[in-house]
Amino acid sequence: MSLAVLKSRxxxxxxxxxxxxxxHLANGLPAFHIVGLAETEVKEARDRVRAAIVNAGFEMPAHRITVNLAPADLPKESGRFDLPIALGILAASGQIPAPPLARYEFAGELSLTGELRPIRGALAMTFAMQRAHTCNAFILPRANADEAALVDGAAVYPAATLLEVCNHFCAADDSARLARHRPAPRPQLVDYPDFAEVKGQWHAKRALEIAAAGSHSIVMVGPPGAGKTMLALRFPGLLPSMTNDEALEAAAVQSLTGTFTAAAWKRRPFRAPHHTSSGVALVGGGSVPRPGEISLAHCGVLFLDELPEFDRRVLEVLREPLESGRVTISRAARQAEFPARFQLIAAMNPCPCGYHGQLSGKCKCSMDTITRYQDRISGPLLDRIDMQIDVGPVPTDTLHTAEDGEPSQVIAARVEAAFQRQLDRQNKSNRHLTSREIDRYCKPERSGQDMLHKAMLQFHWSARAYHRVLRVARTVADLAGSETVLAKHVLEAIQFRRVLRAS
Known part of the structure; x- marks a missing residue:
C-alpha cells in the first residue's frame, strides 16, 4: 500500500x-514534502520523523514522500503532527498494518530518538473529538494523558515512544498493547487563602461578598498597605463552585499554553499580570493567535494591581471583553476567538503618593496631580466596572486586638445560596442580565426608584451605570433572601459607585 490516511487535530x-x-509514497528520487498550509515547525517534522523512524528500528522508505494536511486552507502549527506523519509513512510502506489506524486520532511531537514529547492543547483536542461524536480513541504523549482524560468518556491511550505506538498495532497479544488511561483522582476540595486572616476591613469584605455573589467587577481604592492585594488573593475562595462545563472550558484554554495541570481541576483561575504588560499579553495575539491573560482567567479572576500604572491604551482593550465575555483576535492570515468571561478585581492608590484623603497628612499631591492620576483610567472603562470601594488603613488597635474575621467557608456559603437564587430565577448571574431582564427582575420599590433617580442626576451617571447599580442592588437583595429590591438595597448599591469620579 502506497497511501495512508490518519486523523489528527x-x-x-x-x-x-x-x-x-x-x-503518499511514489517512485522517483527520495524526497519528503509537506503541504497543506504548514507553518515552519510543521515542515521541520521531516528531519524529526526521519530520525525517529530509523532510531525506532524501522526503515525510512527511499521514495518520494508527500504529506498532505487537509483541509488545505486551515493553518497548521507546532510539532503535534509528527506522530501521525511517522505512522502514516510506516503504514504506507507496509511496516505496520494500516486498517486499525482508522479507529484512532493521533497527536505528538517526536524527538530524534523516537520519544514522544508533550504538546499544547491536548485537552482542547480531546474535548473537540468527544463533541464530534467520532467514537475514536486518542493516542498522545504520556505527559498529556492526565489532562486529556479529564474529558468524561474519552478513550485516551498514552504512549512514551513511537515504538510503543507501533507495537500497539503490530503485537499479537494484549500485553504489548497500549493501556487505556484512567483519570487521576480529581481534587475534591480546593484550598484557597482564608478571609479569616484579614482583620478589620468589614466594608471591603461586604463589597467582595456582593461581587462574588453576582459576578460583579470591582475596583478597590486605598493607601499602600491597607490590604487590597490580601483581599484580592482571597477573593476566589468566595466564588461559587465551578461546574464541570466551566472547569473544562477553563482547563481547555490553559491547555493551549501548556500551563494546565490536573491538580488545578475546578480551581478558579487567578491571573495577576504585571502593570508593564502589553495589550497583546492581556487579550492575546501573535502571528499564530494565543490566548492572553483575560482568556487564561476565563471562569476565574483577573486581578490588576496598581491599575493607573498600566498603559492607558492597554486598559482600553478590556472594554469589549468586559461586555461580551469573549475576544476575537484577527490577523491577516487567520482569525481566532477565545472565551473571556472573567471577573475583574482591580486595586489602586488614590493618588501618586498613595495617601490622599488620609488623616496622617502625608499626601502632598495637588488636586491637578490627583486628577491626572485618576484620569489614567478612562471614563468608558470605569463605567463598565460595577463597584468602587474605599479600602482604608487598618487601625493599629484592630491589628493587635481584633479577633480573626469570618472564614471564607462561611461567606462562600452565603454567596452560593444567593447565586443559586439567581440560577433558579433567571439561569444566569445578575451581572449578565440584559436590559429587558433588568426591567423584569431588578425593578426596585417606588422609594428605591426615586433614590436612584436622584443619584443619576447628582452624579451624572450613564444608562450603563444605571443598569449596573440595579444589578448590584439585585445581588444585595439575593444575599438578603428578598424577592423584592428594596430601597435599602438600592442605597447600598449606590454607595459602591462613589469613590472615584462620577461614572
Missing part, C-alpha cells in the same frame, strides 16, 4: 478542527 483559538494526514 489542529488548533484554531479554543477550537480543534479535525485534520486528515494523508501520506
Amino acid at each position: 489542529a488548533l484554531n483559538g479554543i477550537e480543534a478542527p479535525e485534520v486528515s494526514v494523508e501520506i
